[in-house]
Amino acid sequence: MDSRLAVELAGIRLRNPVMVCSGTFGSGSEYGDFLDLESLGALVTKSVTLNPRAGNPPPRIWETPSGMLNSIGLENKGVERFIQEDLAHLSALELPVIASVAGSSVEEYVEVAGRLSDSGRASALELNVSCPNVKRGGVEFGLESQAACELVTRVKERCGVPIFVKLSPLVPDMGAMARLLQEAGADGLSLINTVPGMAVDIEGKKPRLGAVTGGLSGPAIHPIAVRSVWTARQQVGIPIIGMGGITDWRSALELIVAGANAVAVGTANFTDPQATIKIIGGMESFVQARGLDRIGELVGSLRV
């Protein structure tokens, strides 16, 4: 592994800046046959809530020409089983694990985040305040800066690990939101979650998804992600994890040049379980060919 790819995010050392997006990699073990998990920079787990959730009615996935609509509805086994079953296994690996937290009230976020922090098995937490697929919670906490900042303050009071905040591309003023979250104590930002969308069966005159609407990911949303990262980077110094439609090392590096310190690969894992490994390889070749001492030299290097 090329040490020039190593990065540090909120005090966490990553062997490279390539991680996987929450919800696209199960709890990691599902991908164990396809790649060495310890080759990744970090792994972000599926969002967990206090109690188990069954999720939304099927169909929950619909493929579009340039991406994927999902409406999972935060299905998960609840924080306690997640800590005992999934985090226990993941924490045995030489791999930083960022646990994603969701909730339908401030109290729930604080409780879940507190239990994960106390477990000692997560290197950091990602507050998912951007899920478009639930009736309560999710994006409700992430579009309005006062609610988002209050949540971060409360979670920070309770937790001893760095807190990243995952935002929706629907945030009306990404730059202002980023700055206010930094002031509220957020240790980093994850940009962006899916873009709300829907698809229609014209014969049956029905929505393609059981929950009618969903979140669009994949190549179609990459330019939105690049803009979001660039807009936020102009306002904050805290680490940004860039995500949204990464397909290869070039699209990953676009996010880094726009201002991301690390990237997360999501939908591409479904079409190619080795996408992350190929992206890491491409970054190694790029750094080598350009004679860079470290990949961090590229972060926010965009000239406008």
Ligand code: SIN
């Ligand atoms: C879901 O579980 O519906 C997707 C999660 C998300 O968009 O944050």
